Amino acid sequence: GENVEQHPSTLSVQEGDSAVIKCTYSDSASNYFPWYKQELGKRPQLIIDIRSNVGEKKDQRIAVTLNKTAKHFSLHITETQPEDSAVYFCAARGANAGNMLTFGGGTRLMVKP
Amino acid sequence: EADIYQTPRYLVIGTGKKITLECSQTMGHDKMYWYQQDPGMELHLIHYSYGVNSTEKGDLSSESTVSRIRTEHFPLTLESARPSHTSQYLCASRRDSLYEQYFGPGTRLTVT
Numbered sequence: 001g002e003n004v005e006q007h008p009s010t011l012s013v014q015e016g017d018s019a020v021i022k023c024t025y026s027d028s029a030s031n032y033f034p035w036y037k038q039e040l041g042k043r044p045q046l047i048i049d050i051r052s053n054v055g056e057k058k059d060q061r062i063a064v065t066l067n068k069t070a071k072h073f074s075l076h077i078t079e080t081q082p083e084d085s086a087v088y089f090c091a092a093r094g095a096n097a098g099n100m101l102t103f104g105g106g107t108r109l110m111v112k113p
Numbered sequence: 114e115a116d117i118y119q120t121p122r123y124l125v126i127g128t129g130k131k132i133t134l135e136c137s138q139t140m141g142h143d144k145m146y147w148y149q150q151d152p153g154m155e156l157h158l159i160h161y162s163y164g165v166n167s168t169e170k171g172d173l174s175s176e177s178t179v180s181r182i183r184t185e186h187f188p189l190t191l192e193s194a195r196p197s198h199t200s201q202y203l204c205a206s207r208r209d210s211l212y213e214q215y216f217g218p219g220t221r222l223t224v225t
Contacts, residue, residue: 046215
């Protein structure tokens with residue numbers, strides 16, 4: 001089945017700096033890669049996603065890039081703000097039965113004011 | 114408002130009790146999922162459903178059971194709660210023809 005690795009597990013940046021979180025996946029047939037943000041005590045919220053026919057997608061301060069050849073994708077947050085502090089999860093939807101999402105282990109991002 | 118609802122939001126219960134965690138969605142989604150998550154940690158899929166009368170076990174072995182009698186309703190039952198069941202349980206759903214998957218607010222379960 002699909003395996004998703006996420007790095008780093010924790011990331012601390014100064015307000016205004018950029019943050020990058022990277023994920024690798026194992027199933028070359030995976031075709032959908034969402035990113036979720038989970039604030040303390042809240043539900044995971046979908047913040048951006050990318051499909052396998054696109055190499056990059058941007059939404060204001062966040063962007064996601066996909067390298068299908070290397071089987072990795074990354075989340076980029078520019079001009080970080082304290083409210084960006086949360087746990088971020090990447091996921092991949094493979095060709096497995098049911099087309100379930102396989103999640104990475106999460107990255108705890110701390111933005112210091 | 115179209116959303117995913119979970120009840121109760123918090124539950125403290127003694128060992129050996131039977132409990133049912135409720136999940137309902139008003140978005141007309143076909144597929145529904147249950148995840149177990151310790152706070153801020155990895156999400157583990159424990160059950161999923163493609164539609165009415167369809168249920169499957171996920172990657173994480175679980176002593177819970179689920180049912181899908183109605184499209185909008187996907188309850189999870191623990192026949193005999195144990196302290197090892199203490200965790201957060203998240204319900205999620207998506208439409209079969211769309212990619213996006215959405216989560217409910219979760220139930221935080223504590224078994225004493």
